[in-house]
C-alpha cells in the first residue's frame with residue numbers, strides 16, 4: 001500500500017500501542033469509540049498541571065492569565081481548524097452529547113405543537129433521545145429520514161419530508177455504526193430552503209474529515225475531542241452567531257453572567273453565555289494540541305491512508321465465507337461493521353480480545369440500525385491513521401480463528 005505517512009514514527013507517539021493484551025501485542029481497532037492520545041497531547045496536559053494550573057477569566061495573577069491565554073488560544077485553533085468566522089461562535093462543551101442537549105433544550109421556546117423535527121435513521125442514541133424529549137416538551141413531531149440496505153440515506157424521502165413545518169434537521173456527518181459519510185451539503189441546503197435550522201453531529205467525522213463550517217453554511221456542528229486524539233470530557237459546539245444570540249443559556253452559574261441581582265440577571269456575551277462554571281480548562285488546551293498534532297500529519301494524508309486501510313480490510317474480511325459487512329455506502333470511512341452467519345458478535349469479540357485485538361461488539365448506540373437489519377448487533381472494527389496493514393492481517397486471522405472455534 002502506498003502511503004505518505006511515516007507510520008512507524010507516528011506509532012512512537014502513542015506508547016499505548018506498544019502494550020500487550022492477554023500476552024499478545026495490542027491491535028487497537030476501536031477508534032470509533034475513542035482514539036488514542038499521542039505524547040504531544042499528554043505532555044500538554046502534564047505541562048498545564050506542572051506549570052500554570054489556575055482558574056481562568058477571573059484572576060489578576062500571572063498563572064490565571066497564562067491559563068486564560070492558553071485556553072483562548074485553543075479556542076482560536078478550533079476556530080481556524082473548522083474555518084469558523086468568529087472565535088465566540090466556538091462553545092467549549094464536555095462533548096458531543098452536551099452540545100446536542102444544549103441545542104435541543106434551547107429550542108424548547110422556539111417550537112410549538114405540530115412543528116416537525118427531522119432526524120436520520122442512522123443516529124447515535126445521544127442524537128435521538130434529546131429530540132424525543134424536545135418533542136415531549138413542545139408537541140413537535142419527530143420525522144425520520146429512512147436508509148437503504150447499503151446504509152445510505154434515501155435522499156428522495158428526505159426531500160419529501162421537508163415542509164414549512166420543519167424547524168430543525170439533525171444528522172450525523174459520519175455514522176459511527178456503519179461508517180457512511182452522509183451528504184450533509186445537500187441536507188443543509190434543502191433544509192435552509194424551507195427555513196429549517198440544521199445541526200450536524202460531527203463526532204465520528206472529525207477524526208477523518210476536516211469540515212469547513214462556513215462553506216457548509218451549517219447552523220450548528222458538534223464534536224468530541226476524545227475521538228480526534230484529544231482527552232475525554234471536552235468538545236466543541238459551533239453555532240452561527242445569529243442562533244447563539246437567540247438561544248437561551250443552557251445552565252446557570254458563574255462565568256455566564258454579566259450582572260446579577262435577585263431581581264434580574266444579564267447574561268454574558270458569547271461564548272461565555274453558554275460556558276457556566278469552571279470549564280475543563282486543561283482539556284480545552286489539550287484539544288488544541290490534538291488539532292495541532294493531526295494537522296501536522298495532515299488530513300488529506302490521513303484520509304488517503306485510512307481509505308487504503310479500510311479497502312484492504314474490506315477485501316480481506318470478505319474473503320471469509322459467511323461474513324457479511326453492514327454499511328456498504330459508496331461514500332464511507334474507517335468503520336467496518338460485520339457479522340458471521342450463525343455466530344453472535346459478542347462471541348467473536350471475546351475471542352478477538354483473547355488475541356489482543358480490541359473491537360467493539362453490540363449495537364454501537366444505534367439500535368434502530370440493528371433493528372433495520374434485524375440483527376442483535378455487529379462486530380465493529382474502526383481504523384485510525386496509526387493502524388497498519390499488518391494489524392489488519394492480525395484481525396483477519398483472528399476472525400478466521402474465531403469462526404473455526406465457534407461454528
Ligand SMILES: *Cc1c(COP(=O)(O)O)cnc(C)c1O
Pocket residue numbers: 032033095096097098124126127172174175176201202203204224227
Ligand atoms: C461518539 C459519538 C457520539 C457521542 O459522543 P460523546 O463524546 O460520547 O458525547 C455522538 N455521535 C456520534 C456519531 C458518535 O460517534
